[in-house]
Amino acid sequence: MPRCNECGLCKESCPVFRALKRESVSPRGFAILQKKEVYDKIIFLCSLCGNCKHACPYGVDLDLLKFREKVLEKGVESSSNKKVISNLRHTGNPYGVE
Amino acid sequence: MNLSDIFTSANRSDTEVDKIIYSRDATAEDGECLGVVWPRTAEELHKLFSYSRRNDVTLVPRGAGTANQGQCIPQKSLVVDMSKMNKILEIGDDYVIVQAGVVLDDLNRALKDKFFPVIPYTHKVCTVGGMIAANAHGLHSYYGKTGKYVIALEVVDGAGRYLKMNSSTIKNFIGFEGTSGIIVGAKLRILPKQLARTASIFKFNTVSALVDKVMRLKKENNALAIEYFDERASVLAGLDQGFHILVEYNDNTGNIKGIKEVAEALEMKEKIRYILYKHRYTQIEDPYIPDDKLAHFLHWLSKNQVPCFGHLNINVLHPCFKEFSKMVDEMYEKLSFYNGRVSGEWGWGLKRKDKMLSADIDKMKLKNQQLDPKNLMNRGKVYA
Structure with missing residues (x-):
């Protein structure tokens, strides 16, 4: 699998980047964090839609789900993420409805 | 006054x-970023x-951030991301x-039956401001x-003056790679969308025969693009062994007709750089070669087994090298020899500023002494 070369041609395919216009939530931004092994909760803004994989002219799959797992392993979590997991464990649904 | 004000x-x-993240651009090298701001108005920029x-x-x-010569890599600078100033104000x-x-x-989607005709290969993401700052080719x-x-x-401008300029002064901001000021907005000429497009692919056994054909095509003035594929690039693009040119016409001259067929043929010119990259040709250059030396230079590249594609109607080539190849410096020497x-x-940016001619450096410095007297704009790039 080729490594992301940071060309940025995937950016506009990302619905989160299109809405926020912030490089740090673009696929290229996440690729840089992966390379530099920066584990930050910003990864939870990724919708995991997979558009970036299809948009990449070099055929790079960033596998952001795996990266998110790694971030979680490092103990980095967003408060909403924590709440959803806790709700799932206690009530079986993400909303915490008994 | 603070940024929070x-x-x-x-x-x-x-x-x-x-x-x-903002310390890098498509060059994939690190700079030093002090922070990022996303202006929404010219007034914010002025402040x-x-x-x-x-x-x-x-x-x-x-x-x-698609420049590949380090134009957007900050050198202990604040990055001004213009992405949020993205309105089309009047058509x-x-x-x-x-x-x-x-x-x-x-x-171009919003323009419907018209279009802005300069379409670089980064068209899906590149911004109009960036294209003007780079004076981009399409x-x-x-x-x-x-x-x-x-x-x-x-x-x-670099002195903080908000300026609305017409054609006589705009040249100080076109192709200046962000060293003279920040482009806030632009009035651009657009053209009616051209529908009649055809294409032809020509094969040659020698570069001199190919260059003769290119010179004839240039005189005919109906070729939108003349794209070159050397022996290696041809095979990787799915063509036969040999040197090829792919010609896109703005009329019915070409023998590939039909929207789908033409689009399929043209896809090749967008894809070739990605195919070569996948074959580990990760360093792509963009030299210009004058007409009279074109055949010599193409022959030299072929002899040295440097894969190459390029745009022959503007004499810009893209020789491709593997990482750390010593051939790059040899190519620079050859370029100097061939004028x-x-x-x-792609401009000079950070990576190639030492390759800029001293006459061009002096010209830019002189202009920027007035526009950016304190050298606050994109310091460390192009000539500084």
Whole structure:
């Protein structure tokens, strides 16, 4: 699998980047964090839609789900993420409805 | 005055994550980013320059960050991301008024039966401001560079002056790679969409026969693009062994007709750089070679087994090298011998500023002494 070369041609395919216009939530931004092994909760803004994989002219799959797992392993979590997991464990649904 | 007096918390950041990500662009090398701001108005930019002057903070304007010579890599600078100034303000019969952060493909979609004709290979993401700052070429070199279509510019120059300029002064901001000021918006000339397009692929056994054909095609003046594929690139693009040119016409001259067939043929010219990259040719150059030395240079590249594609109607080639190849320096020497230029398309930025000719450096320095007297704009790039 080729490594992301940071060309940025995937950016506009990302619905989160299109809405926020912030490089740090673009696929290229996440690729840089992966390379530099920066584990930050910003990864939870990724919708995991997979558009970036299809948009990449070099055929790079960033596998952001795996990266998110790694971030979680490092103990980095967003408060909403924590709440959803806790709700799932206690009530079986993400909303915490008994 | 602090940045928090100018920008809301949603439009400024100095988090570690933003600093790491904004310290890089498509060059994939690190700089040093002090923070990022996302201006929404020219007034915010004007205030930003006051802040910048008082605190001696240098500014790096950024569009899509697709420059590949380090143009957007900050050198202890604040990055000014123009992406949020992305409105199309007015569409006229033969012009459009836009903010600098508009993405080219978004603009062309909005123009419907008209279009902005300079379409670089980064068209899906590149911004109009970035294209003007780089004076970008398009995939159809027939249309010329971005600067040809700029009617008026709205800028904040390096001295912090908000200027609305017509054609006589805009040249100080076109192709200046963000060293003279920040482009806020532009009035651009647009053209009716051209529907009749055909293409032809020609095969040659020698580069001299190929160059003869190119010279004839240039005189005919109906080729939108003449794309070159050397022996290696031809095979990788799915063509036969030999040298090829792919010609796109603006009329019915070509023998490949039909929208689908033409689109399939043209896909090759967008894909070849990605195919070569996958074959580990990761360093792509963009030299310009004058007509009379074109055949010599193509022959030299072929003899040295340097894969190459390029745009022959503007004499810009893209020789491709593997990482750390010593051939790159040999190519630079050859270019100098053939009166070529190191950069025909992608500019100088950070990576190649030492390759710029001293006459060009002096010219830019002189202009920027007036426009950016404190050297606050994109410091460390191009000539500084």
